[in-house]
Amino acid sequence: MSVGIRHDDLRRRNRAMVISAVRRAGHPSRTEIAATTGLSHSTISAISSDLIQEGILAESRGSETVSLKRGRPQVGLSLNPEAAAVLALVLSLNFLSVAVIDYAGQVVAEEQRRLDTLTMSRDELIGECVAIVRRRLEDPDLDVQSVARIALAIQGITDSHARAMLWSPITPQTNIAFADILEDEFGIPATMENDCNMMAVALRWRDPDRYRDDFIAILLSHGIGMGLVLKGELFTGTHSSGGEFGHMIHRPGGALCRCGRRGCVEAYAGNYAIWRNARQLSENAEPVADVSDADMRALAARARETDGPEREAYRKAGEALGFGLGSLFALIDPAPVAMVGASAAAFDLIEPALREAIAQTAGGQHSGSISFDTEPNELPLIREGCAMRALSFVDQEIFAPGVQARGGSAGKNVA
Amino acid sequence: MSVGIRHDDLRRRNRAMVISAVRRAGHPSRTEIAATTGLSHSTISAISSDLIQEGILAESRGSETVSLKRGRPQVGLSLNPEAAAVLALVLSLNFLSVAVIDYAGQVVAEEQRRLDTLTMSRDELIGECVAIVRRRLEDPDLDVQSVARIALAIQGITDSHARAMLWSPITPQTNIAFADILEDEFGIPATMENDCNMMAVALRWRDPDRYRDDFIAILLSHGIGMGLVLKGELFTGTHSSGGEFGHMIHRPGGALCRCGRRGCVEAYAGNYAIWRNARQLSENAEPVADVSDADMRALAARARETDGPEREAYRKAGEALGFGLGSLFALIDPAPVAMVGASAAAFDLIEPALREAIAQTAGGQHSGSISFDTEPNELPLIREGCAMRALSFVDQEIFAPGVQARGGSAGKNVA
DNA sequence: CTTTATTTTTTCGAGCCTCGAAAAAATACT
DNA sequence: AGTATTTTTTCGAGGCTCGAAAAAATAAAG
Numbered sequence: 001m002s003v004g005i006r007h008d009d010l011r012r013r014n015r016a017m018v019i020s021a022v023r024r025a026g027h028p029s030r031t032e033i034a035a036t037t038g039l040s041h042s043t044i045s046a047i048s049s050d051l052i053q054e055g056i057l058a059e060s061r062g063s064e065t066v067s068l069k070r071g072r073p074q075v076g077l078s079l080n081p082e083a084a085a086v087l088a089l090v091l092s093l094n095f096l097s098v099a100v101i102d103y104a105g106q107v108v109a110e111e112q113r114r115l116d117t118l119t120m121s122r123d124e125l126i127g128e129c130v131a132i133v134r135r136r137l138e139d140p141d142l143d144v145q146s147v148a149r150i151a152l153a154i155q156g157i158t159d160s161h162a163r164a165m166l167w168s169p170i171t172p173q174t175n176i177a178f179a180d181i182l183e184d185e186f187g188i189p190a191t192m193e194n195d196c197n198m199m200a201v202a203l204r205w206r207d208p209d210r211y212r213d214d215f216i217a218i219l220l221s222h223g224i225g226m227g228l229v230l231k232g233e234l235f236t237g238t239h240s241s242g243g244e245f246g247h248m249i250h251r252p253g254g255a256l257c258r259c260g261r262r263g264c265v266e267a268y269a270g271n272y273a274i275w276r277n278a279r280q281l282s283e284n285a286e287p288v289a290d291v292s293d294a295d296m297r298a299l300a301a302r303a304r305e306t307d308g309p310e311r312e313a314y315r316k317a318g319e320a321l322g323f324g325l326g327s328l329f330a331l332i333d334p335a336p337v338a339m340v341g342a343s344a345a346a347f348d349l350i351e352p353a354l355r356e357a358i359a360q361t362a363g364g365q366h367s368g369s370i371s372f373d374t375e376p377n378e379l380p381l382i383r384e385g386c387a388m389r390a391l392s393f394v395d396q397e398i399f400a401p402g403v404q405a406r407g408g409s410a411g412k413n414v415a
Numbered sequence: 416m417s418v419g420i421r422h423d424d425l426r427r428r429n430r431a432m433v434i435s436a437v438r439r440a441g442h443p444s445r446t447e448i449a450a451t452t453g454l455s456h457s458t459i460s461a462i463s464s465d466l467i468q469e470g471i472l473a474e475s476r477g478s479e480t481v482s483l484k485r486g487r488p489q490v491g492l493s494l495n496p497e498a499a500a501v502l503a504l505v506l507s508l509n510f511l512s513v514a515v516i517d518y519a520g521q522v523v524a525e526e527q528r529r530l531d532t533l534t535m536s537r538d539e540l541i542g543e544c545v546a547i548v549r550r551r552l553e554d555p556d557l558d559v560q561s562v563a564r565i566a567l568a569i570q571g572i573t574d575s576h577a578r579a580m581l582w583s584p585i586t587p588q589t590n591i592a593f594a595d596i597l598e599d600e601f602g603i604p605a606t607m608e609n610d611c612n613m614m615a616v617a618l619r620w621r622d623p624d625r626y627r628d629d630f631i632a633i634l635l636s637h638g639i640g641m642g643l644v645l646k647g648e649l650f651t652g653t654h655s656s657g658g659e660f661g662h663m664i665h666r667p668g669g670a671l672c673r674c675g676r677r678g679c680v681e682a683y684a685g686n687y688a689i690w691r692n693a694r695q696l697s698e699n700a701e702p703v704a705d706v707s708d709a710d711m712r713a714l715a716a717r718a719r720e721t722d723g724p725e726r727e728a729y730r731k732a733g734e735a736l737g738f739g740l741g742s743l744f745a746l747i748d749p750a751p752v753a754m755v756g757a758s759a760a761a762f763d764l765i766e767p768a769l770r771e772a773i774a775q776t777a778g779g780q781h782s783g784s785i786s787f788d789t790e791p792n793e794l795p796l797i798r799e800g801c802a803m804r805a806l807s808f809v810d811q812e813i814f815a816p817g818v819q820a821r822g823g824s825a826g827k828n829v830a
Numbered sequence: 831c832t833t834t835a836t837t838t839t840t841t842c843g844a845g846c847c848t849c850g851a852a853a854a855a856a857t858a859c860t
Numbered sequence: 861a862g863t864a865t866t867t868t869t870t871c872g873a874g875g876c877t878c879g880a881a882a883a884a885a886t887a888a889a890g
Contacts, residue, residue: 004432004454005425007848010876017419031838037419040878045840070887071837160748214653230653237748238629238645247777248742251667252734261775319667327663327742333575333652360676362662422877425847446867455849460869485858486866833890840883847876854869860862 011047014039016400018047019056019079023105023395024208027060027076048077056083056103056399079104084394085142087133087188088386089152090379092195093117093170093222093290097379098132100142101387103394109139117170118289125171129178130185137186148398150190151390152178153198153382155225158241162191166240169223169258191393194241195219197234198385199340199378200227205388206381210373214335216328218245218321219378220343220350222290223258224266230332246270248327250320255283268320269350271296271343277313278303293342300346314349321350322357329363337372340381344374426462429454431815433462434471434494438520438810439623442475442491463492471498471518471814494519499809500557502548502603503801504567505794507610508532508585508637508705512794513547515557516802518809524554532585533704540586544593545600552601563813565605566805567593568613568797570640573656577606581655584638584673606808609656610634612649613800614755614793615642620803621796625788629750631743633660633736634793635758635765637705638673639681645747661685663742665735670698683735684765686711686758692728693718708757715761729764736765737772744778752787755796759789 014037021033028036034044051057060078081104088099094117100109115128129152137144156168164177182190200217203210213232219225224246228235236242246266247259254263258272267273272287278299303310325337339347351372358370375381429452436448443451449459466472475493496519503514509532515524530543544567552559571583579592597605615632618625628647634640639661643650651657661681662674669678673687682688687702693714718725740752754762766787773785790796 004429004452004458005420005848006454007425007875010420010422010425010847014419014877029838038421039419041839042841042879043419043877046877049840068887069837070835072839072883072885074838237746238750239748242746242748244745244777247745249738249745249776252665252738252772252775259777261777264777323664323667328746330659330662330664331652331657331743331746333654333657335653357667360667361664362659362674362676362679420877422846425876429848444867456868457850457870458848461848464869483858484866485864487854487856487868489867831890833888835888836886838883838885841881843878843880845876845878847874849872849874851872852870854867856867857865859864 012400014043015047015051016396018044018051019395019399020392022057022077022079023391027078029074029076031074033077051399052077054399055080081106082143082146084148084398085146086149086151086387086390086394087136087147088383088390089129089133089150090195090382090386091117091129091152091154091170092379092382093155096128096132097383098136099383099387100136100139100147101391103391105387105391107387109136109142111136118172120171122173122176125173126176126178126181130182133182133186147188148394149390150182150186150188151193151198151386151393152182152190153193153195153386154178155195155223157244158192158194160236160239160241162193164192189393189397191389193386193389194225194227194243195378195382196225196227196243197236197241198227198383198389199338199381200229200234200385201389202381202385203338204229205384210336211338214332215338216325216335217338217340219341220269220339220347221341221378222271224269224321228332230335245324245328248324250323256285256287258287265320265324269317269324274299274313274317274343277316278310280309296342296346300349303346303349311349314346315353318350318353318355319357322354323361325354326358326361326363329358330361334363334370337370339372339374340376341378342376345376347372347374427815429458430462430466431811433459433466434810434814435807437472437492437494438806442493444489444491446489448492466814467492469814470495496521497558497561499563499813500561501564501566501802501805501809502551502562503798503805504544504548504565505610505797505801506532506544506567506569506585507794507797508570511543511547512798513551514798514802515551515554515562516806518806520802520806522802524551524557526551533587535586537588537591540588541591541593541596545597548597548601562603563809564805565597565601565603566608566613566801566808567597567605568608568610568801569593570610570638572659573607573609575651575654575656577608579607604808604812606804608801608804609640609642609658610793610797611640611642611658612651612656613642613798613804614753614796615644615649615800616804617796617800618753619644620799625751626753629747630753631740631750632753632755634756635684635754635762636756636793637686639685639736643747660739660743663739665738671700671702673702680735680739684732684739689714689728689732689758692731693725695724711757711761715764718761718764726764729761730768733765733768733770734772737769738776740769741773741776741778744773745776749778749785752785754787754789755791756793757791760791762787762789 017037021036030044034041057077058080060076081102083103086101090097097112099107102108154165155170157166163179167174179190179192196219215229217227226243226245228243247264249263250265251263255267257264257267271291275291276285299310303314432452436451445459449456472492473495475491496517498518501516505512512527514522517523569580570585572581578594582589594605594607611634630644632642641658641660643658662679664678665680666678670682672679672682686706690706691700714725718729
């Protein structure tokens with residue numbers, strides 16, 4: 001049950017609102033903030049004066065303030081980069097990357113490592129993550145005290161409290177409470193995020209005009225993932241990160257999926273599935289562990305060239321994605337879609353069958369008007385999403401304390 | 416973008432919170448309200464004193480206050496039944512019903528009418544709705560001034576702003592802005608709701624222990640509908656009421672659905688589909704307009720008796736529902752399910768195949784632990800949901816004004 | 831170069847709201 | 861009849877936002 005609003009919550013919330021207005025707008029003046037938040041000028045003045053004194057905001061006077069209007073010029077407020085820092089970790093197949101981001105959102109340091117995630121033990125996997133964080137924290141250029149948050153994104157299913165990885169295709173290990181492990185190790189609040197959810201968060205920051213309240217980010221990669229924003233909030237399952245679009249059932253009892261079940265969308269549209277179909281292997285053939293990007297590019301090239309099994313494989317992928325999206329649209333109505341990942345570069349091969357399939361579904365009423373965007377590079381997107389999510393936590397918790405406790409559900413407030 | 420909190424919003428929100436605490440608890444004392452809302456005793460005292468003076472709450476002293484404890488006895492607060500009244504309209508196949516409900520939630524009058532919705536013209540349909548409301552409002556026992564809300568539920572798709580019916584299986588008419596029509600006619604705020612959503616709302620009020628933050632209500636009837644509550648809020652689509660579970664795709668290109676498409680869940684699990692399969696008709700056979708409840712009961716009886724086409728028809732229905740739920744669970748994770756409607760009485764025939772199918776899907780990991788409840792009578796549930804939704808609007812808007820404007824999105828705040 | 835107009839930001843008092851502590855009220859126990 | 865206990869109200873303190881007015885800072889006009 002929702003709890004009453006105390007008197008002191010008021011200031012906290014309005015402080016958080018001012019901070020988020022500055023983060024969104026870049027260099028808004030106090031007057032602009034008053035307009036977007038609906039609060040009075042006096043309130044904004046009081047709050048921003050506090051925030052400046054606390055070193056959270058800074059006046060960015062001069063600079064490009066070419067005031068053409070007459071009257072007292074506006075003085076822009078900006079985030080003080082030194083107010084805090086966050087770490088964005090991304091763990092994907094055979095790859096671990098970390099970035100240190102200042103409070104204004106600029107990357108100040110980064111590091112990447114190749115691993116063999118599929119064969120690593122539980123302890124090795126945890127050890128690598130802890131080690132890479134430790135190395136960044138030991139960087140003499142970094143004020144350790146200022147590091148206020150760590151966000152770790154992983155390909156796979158996480159719990160809805162953003163504490164643990166439950167299952168992931170990149171490792172046989174399950175149920176690793178990465179967030180708790182990192183918190184215990186470094187004493188810095190941490191969250192465990194799903195990679196596709198972070199893609200969605202990043203898209204929202206990158207292009208708020210296109211990706212605002214309702215949109216879908218689909219990762220076309222070895223597996224199929226999805227990040228979903230509905231009514232302005234990141235969608236998650238009741239217990240896990242949810243949104244396992246790739247494991248909706250396309251054909252009951254159909255092709256063998258990497259997850260061991262049959263007929264999932266991914267069993268037709270994941271890289272391994274396209275590969276399997278292009279090679280004309282049986283639908284029951286064991287999914288291969290990895291297909292290189294180069295191999296997939298070659299496959300796509302051949303599909304574009306001749307009408308052979310490669311083209312048919314992409315057609316089947318499109319069909320599976322189309323019927324899957326159709327079922328999804330039956331539930332949530334159509335929304336803009338971003339296709340992310342290496343195979344998004346082959347979306348030209350996928351789109352015709354996808355649209356044809358979608359037209360046969362409940363979501364197909366407006367199938368013509370559904371727009372697809374492609375973005376072949378998922379990694380920067382995931383990292384950016386992680387960073388923004390961690391920063392939003394800092395905004396809300398550290399600098400406007402008491403609104404939420406530690407951790408925070410993965411569901412509320414798209415970072 | 417979310418707007419700042421004004422100083423006067425505080426009182427409004429806390430007033431609304433007190434009212435909703437009373438509605439939920441029945442006869443809570445001021446002390447109990449303070450405990451559940453987290454507000455101080457003095458605040459609750461002040462707010463409830465206001466509300467009593469305004470005739471919204473009343474002290475229900477004496478009655479069954481058998482105080483066993485010593486000390487000053489608690490004095491229970493209750494809703495003043497005369498504070499307001501609402502109308503709950505339910506429009507379903509060939510049937511229109513209305514109930515007048517007082518502010519405390521008691522039905523004070525009702526009326527029902529048989530119609531021939533499938534053949535009625537647009538104006539006739541609207542006319543019947545307006546007429547039945549007018550008759551209730553002209554009832555001399557009713558104080559017209561006190562009627563604060565009308566909620567109309569319909570089987571079919573409504574828009575996400577709760578203004579209009581977009582499409583419905585009970586009539587060939589489309590896009591009727593019932594909410595606006597009723598508001599214009601009577602000058603009373605009205606909303607247009609989806610029937611299955613109202614079922615979910617009602618379940619939440621009836622059994623908050625079982626149906627709290629996440630659950631699914633599925634209507635097994637001529638068609639298949641769903642009401643979904645996620646994270647304590649009624650789930651709706653981005654543009655429409657959404658949640659069209661019945662039109663998720665079970666088998667691409669499969670059986671002919673009433674909606675004209677192929678392979679929808681409903682095309683296997685709706686009454687007409689069970690009927691069609693039991694008669695061993697082609698999957699392409701045109702769906703019949705209606706199957707009587709008696710005929711369905713006879714079908715179920717035969718299915719229980721002998722292992723013939725009737726039993727197979729129910730098996731197919733279970734399979735379709737199972738794979739559909741499996742896909743849904745891939746997105747939202749498993750949650751308690753209530754099976755509502757006449758065919759819920761035949762759930763014993765459906766369940767085995769349903770569980771078998773679900774076990775083959777991503778949601779199947781915990782398939783054993785997913786619990787199904789059945790409730791054969793949907794109509795009282797829909798009416799109750801409508802009533803509670805309308806009353807909640809009154810709570811929030813009329814008696815705690817300014818929090819939201821008129822209408823209200825269908826998505827927020829499960830009534 | 832001074833004055834005026836314009837726009838942004840700060841200051842200040844008024845009005846609410848919630849809270850904690852103490853008082854008042856109402857009952858059971860001794 | 862007095863005491864203990866629990867609920868409810870009262871009252872002053874402290875905070876917050878708001879509107880109006882003042883102050884600040886600049887462009888345009890004379």
